[in-house]
Amino acid sequence: xxxxxxxxEALRLQEGESSSLNCSYTVSGLRGLFxxxxxxxxxxxxxxxxxxxxxEKEKERLxxxxxxxxxxxxxxxxxxxxxxxxxxxxxxxxxxxxxGQGTELSVKP
Amino acid sequence: GxxxxxxxxxxxCKSGTSVKIECRSLDFQATTMFWYRxxxxxxxxxxxxxxxxxxxxxxxxxEKDKFLINHASLTLSTLTxxxxxxxxxxxxxxxxxxxxxxxxxxxxxxxxxxx
Numbered sequence: 001x002x003x004x005x006x007x008x009e010a011l012r013l014q015e016g017e018s019s020s021l022n023c024s025y026t027v028s029g030l031r032g033l034f035x036x037x038x039x040x041x042x043x044x045x046x047x048x049x050x051x052x053x054x055x056e057k058e059k060e061r062l063x064x065x066x067x068x069x070x071x072x073x074x075x076x077x078x079x080x081x082x083x084x085x086x087x088x089x090x091x092x093x094x095x096x097x098x099x100g101q102g103t104e105l106s107v108k109p
Numbered sequence: 110g111x112x113x114x115x116x117x118x119x120x121x122c123k124s125g126t127s128v129k130i131e132c133r134s135l136d137f138q139a140t141t142m143f144w145y146r147x148x149x150x151x152x153x154x155x156x157x158x159x160x161x162x163x164x165x166x167x168x169x170x171x172e173k174d175k176f177l178i179n180h181a182s183l184t185l186s187t188l189t190x191x192x193x194x195x196x197x198x199x200x201x202x203x204x205x206x207x208x209x210x211x212x213x214x215x216x217x218x219x220x221x222x223x224x
Contacts, residue, residue: 032211043113043202043215044153051211087152097143097213099152 023088
Protein backbone atom coordinates (compact mmCIF):
# COMPACT_ATOMS: atom_id res chain seq x y z
CA UNK A 1 0.00 0.00 0.00
CA UNK A 2 1.29 3.44 -0.91
CA UNK A 3 1.99 5.44 2.22
CA UNK A 4 3.57 8.71 3.27
CA UNK A 5 4.59 9.49 6.84
CA UNK A 6 5.80 12.90 7.94
CA UNK A 7 7.64 13.76 11.12
CA UNK A 8 7.49 15.53 13.40
CA GLU A 9 3.77 16.34 13.49
CA ALA A 10 4.55 19.76 14.93
CA LEU A 11 7.77 21.75 15.21
CA ARG A 12 8.38 24.94 17.11
CA LEU A 13 11.48 26.93 16.27
CA GLN A 14 12.95 30.22 17.27
CA GLU A 15 13.64 32.64 14.45
CA GLY A 16 17.01 31.75 12.95
CA GLU A 17 17.01 28.19 14.33
CA SER A 18 17.56 25.84 11.39
CA SER A 19 15.94 22.41 11.27
CA SER A 20 14.67 19.64 9.00
CA LEU A 21 11.32 18.03 8.29
CA ASN A 22 11.17 14.38 7.30
CA CYS A 23 8.96 12.57 4.79
CA SER A 24 9.21 8.78 4.61
CA TYR A 25 7.41 6.97 1.84
CA THR A 26 6.57 3.62 0.34
CA VAL A 27 5.11 3.70 -3.13
CA SER A 28 4.69 1.41 -6.08
CA GLY A 29 6.72 3.16 -8.72
CA LEU A 30 7.57 6.69 -7.64
CA ARG A 31 6.79 9.21 -10.35
CA GLY A 32 7.64 12.21 -8.22
CA LEU A 33 7.76 13.56 -4.68
CA PHE A 34 6.20 16.92 -4.00
CA UNK A 35 6.45 19.45 -1.20
CA UNK A 36 3.65 21.91 -0.58
CA UNK A 37 3.08 24.65 1.95
CA UNK A 38 -0.41 25.15 3.35
CA UNK A 39 -1.52 28.15 5.37
CA UNK A 40 -4.64 27.85 7.57
CA UNK A 41 -7.84 27.93 5.53
CA UNK A 42 -5.95 27.96 2.24
CA UNK A 43 -5.11 25.47 -0.46
CA UNK A 44 -1.61 23.97 -0.73
CA UNK A 45 1.04 26.08 -2.44
CA UNK A 46 3.53 24.21 -4.60
CA UNK A 47 7.16 24.33 -3.46
CA UNK A 48 9.24 21.56 -5.05
CA UNK A 49 9.17 18.43 -7.17
CA UNK A 50 11.88 15.78 -6.84
CA UNK A 51 12.07 12.88 -9.24
CA UNK A 52 15.13 10.78 -8.42
CA UNK A 53 17.34 9.87 -5.47
CA UNK A 54 20.12 12.37 -4.96
CA UNK A 55 18.17 15.25 -6.41
CA GLU A 56 18.09 18.55 -4.51
CA LYS A 57 16.05 21.71 -5.00
CA GLU A 58 16.39 25.08 -3.26
CA LYS A 59 14.15 28.09 -2.89
CA GLU A 60 15.08 30.92 -0.54
CA ARG A 61 15.45 29.39 2.94
CA LEU A 62 14.13 25.97 1.88
CA UNK A 63 16.04 23.03 0.47
CA UNK A 64 14.50 19.69 -0.41
CA UNK A 65 16.44 16.46 -0.82
CA UNK A 66 15.43 12.96 -1.87
CA UNK A 67 16.64 9.44 -1.19
CA UNK A 68 15.06 6.13 -2.17
CA UNK A 69 13.03 5.99 1.03
CA UNK A 70 12.64 9.54 2.29
CA UNK A 71 12.83 13.22 1.63
CA UNK A 72 13.95 16.07 3.83
CA UNK A 73 12.89 19.68 3.79
CA UNK A 74 15.66 21.73 5.35
CA UNK A 75 14.79 25.17 6.65
CA UNK A 76 17.74 27.49 7.15
CA UNK A 77 17.44 30.48 9.48
CA UNK A 78 13.62 30.45 9.43
CA UNK A 79 11.52 33.55 9.83
CA UNK A 80 8.04 33.88 11.39
CA UNK A 81 6.52 34.08 7.90
CA UNK A 82 7.72 30.52 7.29
CA UNK A 83 5.14 29.32 9.82
CA UNK A 84 2.71 26.99 8.02
CA UNK A 85 1.92 23.33 7.54
CA UNK A 86 4.30 21.61 5.15
CA UNK A 87 2.85 18.74 3.18
CA UNK A 88 4.73 15.98 1.42
CA UNK A 89 3.09 13.93 -1.31
CA UNK A 90 4.18 11.17 -3.66
CA UNK A 91 2.76 10.46 -7.06
CA UNK A 92 2.27 6.77 -7.71
CA UNK A 93 2.22 4.90 -10.97
CA UNK A 94 -1.50 5.60 -11.31
CA UNK A 95 -0.82 9.32 -11.32
CA UNK A 96 -2.41 9.93 -7.95
CA UNK A 97 -0.96 12.05 -5.16
CA UNK A 98 -0.77 10.44 -1.74
CA UNK A 99 -0.29 13.01 0.97
CA GLY A 100 1.33 12.75 4.36
CA GLN A 101 -0.29 14.22 7.45
CA GLY A 102 1.88 17.28 7.32
CA THR A 103 4.26 19.01 9.72
CA GLU A 104 2.91 22.12 11.41
CA LEU A 105 5.80 24.56 11.70
CA SER A 106 5.71 27.50 14.07
CA VAL A 107 8.57 30.03 14.05
CA LYS A 108 8.63 32.45 16.95
CA PRO A 109 10.40 35.82 16.72
CA GLY B 110 1.38 31.59 -13.63
CA UNK B 111 -0.53 28.35 -12.81
CA UNK B 112 -3.37 29.96 -10.85
CA UNK B 113 -6.42 27.97 -9.83
CA UNK B 114 -9.54 29.59 -8.41
CA UNK B 115 -12.50 28.16 -6.55
CA UNK B 116 -15.94 29.58 -5.98
CA UNK B 117 -17.43 30.02 -3.51
CA UNK B 118 -14.72 30.25 -0.85
CA UNK B 119 -17.23 29.30 1.81
CA UNK B 120 -20.85 28.20 1.85
CA UNK B 121 -23.42 27.32 4.47
CA CYS B 122 -26.38 25.21 3.44
CA LYS B 123 -29.23 23.35 5.06
CA SER B 124 -29.31 19.60 5.32
CA GLY B 125 -30.91 18.03 2.25
CA THR B 126 -29.98 20.77 -0.19
CA SER B 127 -27.36 20.65 -2.95
CA VAL B 128 -24.29 22.81 -3.33
CA LYS B 129 -22.13 23.40 -6.41
CA ILE B 130 -18.45 24.30 -6.19
CA GLU B 131 -16.55 25.61 -9.22
CA CYS B 132 -12.86 25.11 -9.93
CA ARG B 133 -11.17 27.12 -12.68
CA SER B 134 -7.65 27.15 -14.07
CA LEU B 135 -7.13 30.82 -14.86
CA ASP B 136 -3.99 30.92 -16.97
CA PHE B 137 -3.56 27.41 -18.31
CA GLN B 138 -5.52 24.53 -19.71
CA ALA B 139 -5.96 21.42 -17.61
CA THR B 140 -7.06 18.16 -19.11
CA THR B 141 -7.10 16.67 -15.64
CA MET B 142 -8.48 18.14 -12.44
CA PHE B 143 -8.71 16.57 -9.02
CA TRP B 144 -11.06 17.01 -6.08
CA TYR B 145 -9.86 16.54 -2.51
CA ARG B 146 -11.47 16.74 0.89
CA UNK B 147 -9.67 17.82 4.04
CA UNK B 148 -10.98 17.46 7.57
CA UNK B 149 -9.55 19.58 10.41
CA UNK B 150 -5.98 18.70 11.33
CA UNK B 151 -5.94 15.99 8.65
CA UNK B 152 -4.30 15.76 5.29
CA UNK B 153 -5.85 15.89 1.85
CA UNK B 154 -7.79 12.85 0.70
CA UNK B 155 -8.38 12.40 -3.00
CA UNK B 156 -12.07 12.06 -3.83
CA UNK B 157 -12.04 11.85 -7.60
CA UNK B 158 -10.09 12.49 -10.77
CA UNK B 159 -11.80 14.48 -13.49
CA UNK B 160 -10.81 14.40 -17.14
CA UNK B 161 -12.21 16.88 -19.62
CA UNK B 162 -15.02 15.42 -21.65
CA UNK B 163 -15.23 12.12 -19.82
CA UNK B 164 -16.69 10.68 -16.65
CA UNK B 165 -14.87 11.23 -13.39
CA UNK B 166 -13.06 8.42 -11.64
CA UNK B 167 -13.98 8.15 -7.98
CA UNK B 168 -11.84 6.82 -5.17
CA UNK B 169 -13.02 3.86 -3.15
CA UNK B 170 -15.63 4.86 -0.61
CA UNK B 171 -16.67 8.06 -2.38
CA GLU B 172 -20.30 8.00 -3.52
CA LYS B 173 -20.44 9.10 -7.14
CA ASP B 174 -24.17 9.80 -6.95
CA LYS B 175 -23.64 12.11 -4.00
CA PHE B 176 -20.59 13.96 -5.31
CA LEU B 177 -21.32 14.83 -8.92
CA ILE B 178 -18.34 16.00 -10.93
CA ASN B 179 -18.48 17.68 -14.31
CA HIS B 180 -15.43 18.69 -16.33
CA ALA B 181 -17.03 20.42 -19.28
CA SER B 182 -14.05 22.43 -20.50
CA LEU B 183 -10.26 22.57 -20.22
CA THR B 184 -10.52 25.30 -17.59
CA LEU B 185 -13.57 24.39 -15.53
CA SER B 186 -14.61 21.53 -13.29
CA THR B 187 -17.55 21.52 -10.90
CA LEU B 188 -18.33 19.45 -7.82
CA THR B 189 -21.95 19.23 -6.72
CA UNK B 190 -22.68 17.86 -3.29
CA UNK B 191 -26.20 16.51 -3.51
CA UNK B 192 -28.55 16.11 -0.55
CA UNK B 193 -25.88 17.41 1.78
CA UNK B 194 -25.73 16.26 5.38
CA UNK B 195 -23.77 17.63 8.34
CA UNK B 196 -21.13 14.91 7.91
CA UNK B 197 -20.35 16.38 4.47
CA UNK B 198 -19.10 19.53 6.18
CA UNK B 199 -15.47 19.82 5.21
CA UNK B 200 -12.86 21.78 3.30
CA UNK B 201 -13.03 20.89 -0.40
CA UNK B 202 -9.99 21.63 -2.52
CA UNK B 203 -9.51 21.19 -6.25
CA UNK B 204 -6.29 20.97 -8.20
CA UNK B 205 -5.43 21.18 -11.87
CA UNK B 206 -2.67 19.52 -13.81
CA UNK B 207 -1.22 21.61 -16.65
CA UNK B 208 -0.31 19.78 -19.80
CA UNK B 209 3.40 18.90 -20.04
CA UNK B 210 4.04 19.62 -16.36
CA UNK B 211 4.20 17.19 -13.48
CA UNK B 212 2.89 19.15 -10.55
CA UNK B 213 -0.69 19.82 -9.53
CA UNK B 214 -1.71 23.38 -8.70
CA UNK B 215 -4.29 23.78 -6.00
CA UNK B 216 -7.20 26.12 -5.58
CA UNK B 217 -7.75 28.08 -2.36
CA UNK B 218 -10.40 25.66 -1.14
CA UNK B 219 -14.12 25.89 -0.30
CA UNK B 220 -15.33 25.58 3.28
CA UNK B 221 -18.70 23.80 3.29
CA UNK B 222 -20.84 23.83 6.41
CA UNK B 223 -24.09 21.87 6.40
CA UNK B 224 -26.52 22.76 9.17
